[in-house]
Amino acid sequence: xxxxxxxxxxxxxxxxxxxxxKAGYTVRAFDLSEAALETAQSQGCEVVSSAREAAAEADFIxxxxxxxxxxxALYVDGDVPLFDVVQPGALIIDCSTIxxxxxxxxxxxxxxxxxxxxDAPVSGGVGGAQAGTLTFIVGGSDDQFAKAKPVLDAMGKNxxxxxxxGAGQVAKACNNMLLSVLMAGTCEAINMGVKNGLDPAxxxxxxxxxxxGNWALNVYNPxxxxxxxxxxxxGYQGGFxxxxxxxxxxxxxDVSQQSAAPVPMGSAARALFTxxxxxxxxxxxxxxxxxFYQDKKGE
Ligand code: NAD
Numbered sequence: 001x002x003x004x005x006x007x008x009x010x011x012x013x014x015x016x017x018x019x020x021x022k023a024g025y026t027v028r029a030f031d032l033s034e035a036a037l038e039t040a041q042s043q044g045c046e047v048v049s050s051a052r053e054a055a056a057e058a059d060f061i062x063x064x065x066x067x068x069x070x071x072x073a074l075y076v077d078g079d080v081p082l083f084d085v086v087q088p089g090a091l092i093i094d095c096s097t098i099x100x101x102x103x104x105x106x107x108x109x110x111x112x113x114x115x116x117x118x119d120a121p122v123s124g125g126v127g128g129a130q131a132g133t134l135t136f137i138v139g140g141s142d143d144q145f146a147k148a149k150p151v152l153d154a155m156g157k158n159x160x161x162x163x164x165x166g167a168g169q170v171a172k173a174c175n176n177m178l179l180s181v182l183m184a185g186t187c188e189a190i191n192m193g194v195k196n197g198l199d200p201a202x203x204x205x206x207x208x209x210x211x212x213g214n215w216a217l218n219v220y221n222p223x224x225x226x227x228x229x230x231x232x233x234x235g236y237q238g239g240f241x242x243x244x245x246x247x248x249x250x251x252x253x254d255v256s257q258q259s260a261a262p263v264p265m266g267s268a269a270r271a272l273f274t275x276x277x278x279x280x281x282x283x284x285x286x287x288x289x290x291x292f293y294q295d296k297k298g299e
Contacts, residue, residue, distance in 0.1 A: 001025055004151065005054035005061040006045065007074060008096070009036040012122070013064030015129040016095070016155045018043035020062075022132075023154035028054040055082045060151050061092045067247075068102035075106055075117070083115055091147050092117040095136070097247070099254050100169040103139065107165035118144045119165065120152065121172040125240050133157040137175075139168035170255055177252040179215070180245055180269040184289060186216040190223050191293035201226045222287035231285035239285030242277050249273065 001024045006017040009031040020027050021044035029045035030053070031037055041047045048054045051074060055061050061082065065071055071094055075082050086092065092110065094103065094117065103119035110117040118140030128134040134156035138145050145161040152159045162171040189212065193203040200223040208217040220239075221227040231239035249270040256263040276292040 002059040002151070003028065003057055005030070005051070005058035006040075006064070007031070007051045007054060007061070008064035008070075009033070009040045009045075010064065010066075011126050012095075012129045013062075014039055014043075015126070016062070016064060016134070017045050019129075019132045019155045020151070021045055025151070025154065028058060030054045050080070051082060052080045052085050055090075056085050057087065059090055060148075061086060061090060062151075063092075063094045063096060065094075065096045065098075067096070068098035071096055071098050072102055072106055076109055083110060083113060086115055088114070090116070091144060093120050093148050093151065094118070095120050095122055097121045097172060097251065098169060099251050100139075100166040100173070101254070101258070103169045104166035107140070116140075116144055116147075117165075118148055119168040120148065121168050122156070123172065123175060124156070126238075129155070136160065137162050137168040137171045139163060139165050139170075169251070173248065173252040173255045176245065176248040177263065177266040177269070180249055180273060180286070181265045182214045183216050183220075183222065183287060184269045184272050186214065187222050187287070187290045187293050190221075191290065194223075216287070220287055222290040224290075230287065232287050232290065236281075236284040236288035236291075239287065241282065242273055242284055242286050242288065243282040245286040246270065246273050246277055246282075 003026045004020050006027050006029045009017055009029055017027050017029050017040055027045040028048050029040040030048050030051045037047045107117045118138055120136045120138045122134045122136055124134040132155055135158040136152045136156045137160050139162055149159050162168045190200050194200050204217055204221055204226050221230050222232050224232045252266050276289050281288055
């Protein structure tokens with residue numbers, strides 16, 4: 001079975017690496033955090049002392065890092081760029097959510113040196129990473145996609161080929177911008193109904209079965225108590241943090257600016273989530289925007 005180097009074993013990368021081990025891959029894992037390394041070792045990864053050591057003999061190199069600057073430093077312009085050590089024929093799969101420009105730039109630099117790099121951001125959150133049900137949105141050539149797919153299958157359920165390099169990041173930005181708009185609209189409508197005496201559960205069911213039906217109403221109701229397992233019913237803990245949504249909306253605004261695509265709804269949603277964060281709610285699940293409408297300060 002192939003050797004996979006895995007760099008970035010945080011909330012997402014840790015469980016993703018564990019699923020590769022379960023699927024039979026040899027996983028050479030590296031993270032800057034000792035605690036993350038200990039967990040990875042307990043889950044069957046071979047822990048190594050540098051990204052370079054992880055990548056040297058790997059057939060696949062997967063990264064799951066916070067932002068574009070970390071990805072560029074890891075592969076291209078850090079102290080020990082992995083582009084200097086990857087073996088011929090290896091495929092690099094960057095699963096981090098980063099700006100499309102950096103993804104394209106790193107892929108271009110790799111291509112000039114005969115190194116294969118694809119962007120493959122994910123949707124599905126920590127729960128999806130743990131369950132191995134992530135959606136991967138890949139940007140790269142047909143051949144690169146075909147080569148990446150079996151590895152991604154071990155960590156996900158839906159594997160999409162969005163287009164050429166950077167297309168994965170653009171598609172992810174489109175999706176998360178739409179999600180933010182849907183969530184904001186859903187909070188707004190439920191709050192208006194409740195202020196007018198409606199039961200939030202009854203109103204939610206009406207809208208779910210009507211033309212306002214959407215993903216937030218179906219599986220992620222933002223009003224506490226309407227949906228037992230939604231973050232709203234657990235004090236907005238777990239789920240997808242406001243901070244991460246704001247990061248993704250920033251990436252969406254970059255895409256919009258570079259392509260002159262108008263995004264007034266996305267801009268409004270970004271402003272709402274930023275105001276909500278300013279109220280001290282950055283670490284709460286993004287459906288806590290409900291509290292912004294209710295004018296509750298981080299209760
Ligand atoms: P995280 O902060 O939990 O993990 C990032 C890890 O990268 C940390 O363990 C950190 O120590 C490590 N790291 C940073 N620089 C490194 C380097 N140079 N070498 C080795 N390790 C390094 O973040 P996360 O929640 O796992 O998110 C990772 C990526 O996935 C982000 O781009 C995020 O936007 C994206 N994402 C997150 C979610 C989510 O729900 N958490 C969902 C979809 C996508």
